Amino acid sequence: MPQYIPPQYPPAPAAPRHGRTFGILAAVVAVVATAIGVGAATLGHQQSDIAGPGTAGSVRPVDSQTAPQSLDEAVRRVVPGIVLINTEILGFDNRSGEFGNTGEGAGTGIVLSADGNILTNNHVVEGSRDISVTDVGNGRTYKGTVTGYDRTDDLAVVHLTGASGLAVAPLGNSDDVGPGDSIVGVGNAGGNGSPVAAPGTVTATGKSITASDESGAAEQLTGLIQVAADIQPGDSGGPLVDKNGQVVGIDTAASQGFKMGTGGGEGFAIPINKGVKIAQQIQAGTASNTVHIGPTAALSISVTSAHGTGALVNLVDGNGPAAAAGLQKGDVITGVDNTLIDSPTSLTSTMDQHHPGDTVTLHWNSRLGGPRTAQITLQEGPIG
Structure with missing residues (x-):
């Protein structure tokens, strides 16, 4: 049985960041990861489908006999149900002007099912070509494939090829979270390759922030849990754990290519109830105006905000x-097609409604003068 390695206190400093990377339309990158190799004793129940918060089989009962006696014990209950994510970023090389490997990224994920369905932030996997995922519960590394993503809510579901019998993270009810609650953010802080814990308290709920990438594309993230905790790049996609040892949120941190309009010393998490609801929609293969299922369609360009x-x-x-x-x-x-593009954000949103192999009519104003139109068949590009 693999040896349990407890999360570290306090959080480690962020790892150095290497290279500038560009995705299809935008660059969303976490920090550089080091090699990951960590094992933990399997803990928690297992299930083959994604159960919603508060449903039978998804929430570990907590009473006076089973309640954790400390936040450290609470974290120990959750750690076997997380994964450490490493990605290879496929983007533009500024020197050659062509697509290629331009960097690496690191993040965290929450195990939702024993057969390898993982919930994480979309910006953890966006722009990546290869995803390597290490399950903390058994120490094994798997190839990850993105099932789908919701860019608007910064969430994605990754499936681990060949996974079975994984420890599932115990989920709580984020509706019960309030200011003053003790919490711990757990994740691959700084991409150091092992779980790191960041204790703190909830300061507010229902918060909104604006997140943007290097292209200028921006999204409004709403309904967030705000915490006074040292949530760092690499923690993104990891669990926010309550005193009962249950996941009540998905940590969301700024990174090299993912900027949040906030001041220093603030941490945020997406409520787990919302995260699981979107994950269930993705697993069901139900696309929407915000949820994209399957591979990402690419124009194979990089854009930024225009002057007009x-x-x-x-x-x-x-x-x-x-x-x-x-x-x-x-x-x-x-x-x-018939959709007006007035910003990088609207181009990104429009492209999310398409898939590789689709043919679209692209309209643009040439730098040489005059409007242009062409039929373009989209190819498969980096994730998100």
Whole structure:
């Protein structure tokens, strides 16, 4: 049986960040990860489907006999049900102007089912080509595949190929969380390759923040739990644990390519009730205006905010479909089919409604002058 390795106190400093990376339309990257190799004794129940918070089989009963006697014990209950995520980022190389491996990322995930369904932040896996996931409960490493994602709520479900018998994280009820509650954020802080605990308290619920990436695309994250805890890059996607040893939130941290409009010393988490509801939708294969199922469609370009309206093209992959259609650096995308594109955010949202192999009509203003239109068949690109 693998040896249990307790989470570290206090959190380790963030690892150095290497390289600048660009995704299809945006770059969303965590910090560089080191090699991961950690084992833990299997703990907690197992299930093959995703149970919602408060339902039978998903919440560990807590009473005076079983309640944790300390936050450290509470964390020990949850740690076997988390995973450490490493990604290889596929993006634009600024020197060559072409797609390639441009960096690595690290994050955390929460085990929702024994057969390997993992809940994490979308920005942990966005822009990645290869995902390697180490289960803390058994110490094994698996290949991860993104089942689907919700960019608006910054959530994604990753499935671990060949996984079985994983320890499932005990889920609590985030509706019961309130200011003053003691919590612990647990994750792969700084990408150091082992669970790190960040104790603190809840300071507010129902908070909203604006998150943006290097392209200028922005999303409003709402209904968040605000905490006074040292949540760091690499913790993203990890559990926010209450005093009962149950997961009540998904830690969400700023990173190299994922910026949040907040001051220092603040941490945030997505309520677990919301996270599980979206995960169930993704697992059911139900796409929506915000939920994308399956591989990501790519124009194979990088964009940023234009001086006026539209999305300004700042890099074009010479081997991609946009280049074949004549799109060039400095052009401004103004529409996709009948949808007006007024910003990188609207282009990202529109692309999320498509899949590899779809044909779209792209409209843009050429840097050489005049409007242009072309039919483009989308290819598969990096995740998200």
